[in-house]
Amino acid sequence: MSNFDREKYPAFIRIIDLISAQNPLQRKRIETFVTQQDATYWKYAEQVSRALERSVLVSESARIEAASAYNRMCMDFLREQIHFRKTGVYRLDDAQIAQAQVYDRPDVMRYYMIGLLWSYLLWRNHYAMLRLLQAHLDNISVEHYLEIAPGHGLFASETLRRHPHLNAILIDLSETSIQITRDILAAFQIDPARTRFVHGDFGTTELPSDKFDLIVMGEILEHINQPLEFMRKARQLLSSQGTIFMTTCANCPAIDHVYHFHTVNEIRAAIREAGLTIVREISLPAEDIPEARWQVELVTINYAAILTERNG
Amino acid sequence: MLSNTVILEQVRTVVANVMRVPLVGVTAASSPDTIKQWDSLQHLNLVLALEESFGLQFSPEETVQMLNVETIALLIEEKQMA
Numbered sequence: 034m035s036n037f038d039r040e041k042y043p044a045f046i047r048i049i050d051l052i053s054a055q056n057p058l059q060r061k062r063i064e065t066f067v068t069q070q071d072a073t074y075w076k077y078a079e080q081v082s083r084a085l086e087r088s089v090l091v092s093e094s095a096r097i098e099a100a101s102a103y104n105r106m107c108m109d110f111l112r113e114q115i116h117f118r119k120t121g122v123y124r125l126d127d128a129q130i131a132q133a134q135v136y137d138r139p140d141v142m143r144y145y146m147i148g149l150l151w152s153y154l155l156w157r158n159h160y161a162m163l164r165l166l167q168a169h170l171d172n173i174s175v176e177h178y179l180e181i182a183p184g185h186g187l188f189a190s191e192t193l194r195r196h197p198h199l200n201a202i203l204i205d206l207s208e209t210s211i212q213i214t215r216d217i218l219a220a221f222q223i224d225p226a227r228t229r230f231v232h233g234d235f236g237t238t239e240l241p242s243d244k245f246d247l248i249v250m251g252e253i254l255e256h257i258n259q260p261l262e263f264m265r266k267a268r269q270l271l272s273s274q275g276t277i278f279m280t281t282c283a284n285c286p287a288i289d290h291v292y293h294f295h296t297v298n299e300i301r302a303a304i305r306e307a308g309l310t311i312v313r314e315i316s317l318p319a320e321d322i323p324e325a326r327w328q329v330e331l332v333t334i335n336y337a338a339i340l341t342e343r344n345g
Numbered sequence: 346m347l348s349n350t351v352i353l354e355q356v357r358t359v360v361a362n363v364m365r366v367p368l369v370g371v372t373a374a375s376s377p378d379t380i381k382q383w384d385s386l387q388h389l390n391l392v393l394a395l396e397e398s399f400g401l402q403f404s405p406e407e408t409v410q411m412l413n414v415e416t417i418a419l420l421i422e423e424k425q426m427a
Binding site: 115 | 376377378383384385386388389408
């Protein structure tokens with residue numbers, strides 16, 4: 034990576050150098066993105082990278098593995114995109130198949146979750162969604178926090194760092210995700226006593242009856258067969274002044290995506306149907322083309338929103 | 346060395362069309378390093394356009410190796426001979 038301050042941001046540049054060496058296409062994409070970012074971004078990316086280097090990425094081989102994980106995830110996305118562009122549908126349409134092919138396979142989950150973690154530093158849309166979460170966390174007080182499918186653990190680390198008094202309940206289908214989340218929280222020196230992990234399916238698992246002030250559900254709805262029921266259950270667990278931070282996407286094929294939102298309006302309709310109100314939202318196309326062409330060209334749209342219970 | 350210049354010329358044309366650059370600027374050595382528009386998103390478009398142009402399908406492993414015009418042409422030549 035040229036023209037970057039290697040003295041100020043050595044840990045972050047180390048990982049993107051490794052990614053770029055393995056994958057020239059990603060080198061270009063990453064360089065285009067990071068060169069446009071400000072000091073806040075670079076400091077944050079370096080903070081995350083250093084935290085990881087102190088804990089789970091101590092060795093060069095571990096860093097190479099992390100870079101390989103990211104590139105392998107990108108290859109998966111490319112494979113799914115090719116199928117989607119040819120057929121107009123996701124390869125899978127049943128969450129049970131995704132469970133067997135992905136969530137029940139520690140080898141797949143490991144590289145997938147590690148790759149996704151880096152995507153929140155390296156992809157424009159994912160970083161924008163992370164920034165929305167950070168801004169929301171800075172503007173709320175939270176006593177009871179639930180995260181559904183923490184996956185890569187980055188959202189959980191943001192929430193628990195910004196609210197140091199807070200304890201969390203985190204539920205995930207995948208033991209590998211739970212372990213990765215534990216590792217990320219440990220990297221940021223978050224006391225394990227602050228977290229209670231539940232290994233299970235949010236849709237069928239009984240959780241404590243307390244209401245939650247904050248529910249974080251990142252990249253879930255496109256992974257399940259019935260997102261409406263899922264959101265209704267989340268709403269029932271929300272306190273009267275509580276908020277949900279959610280992310281999802283339209284036209285976004287992936288190895289475990291089964292529910293196909295075709296447009297952002299379909300996402301909004303599901304939110305309304307679930308009895309929730311959108312307080313703030315962002316819709317981010319993966320390509321810089323006019324909105325009128327998004328549907329025709331099946332452009333991936335990343336979507337993030339802050340929701341409350343709808344009154345009346 | 347590529348024996349089939351017809352394939353090379355067809356690949357050059359597809360690359361020029363997908364990347365929306367003048368054909369004269371696309372050589373056997375052209376790659377993401379030399380064509381600014383050739384990024385990961387355009388690479389997907391390129392793969393699909395090549396599949397359509399040559400009536401072939403590429404595996405995901407092949408698509409990530411297709412990183413310059415000559416390499417693409419050689420791969421296509423091999424697949425056509427197989």
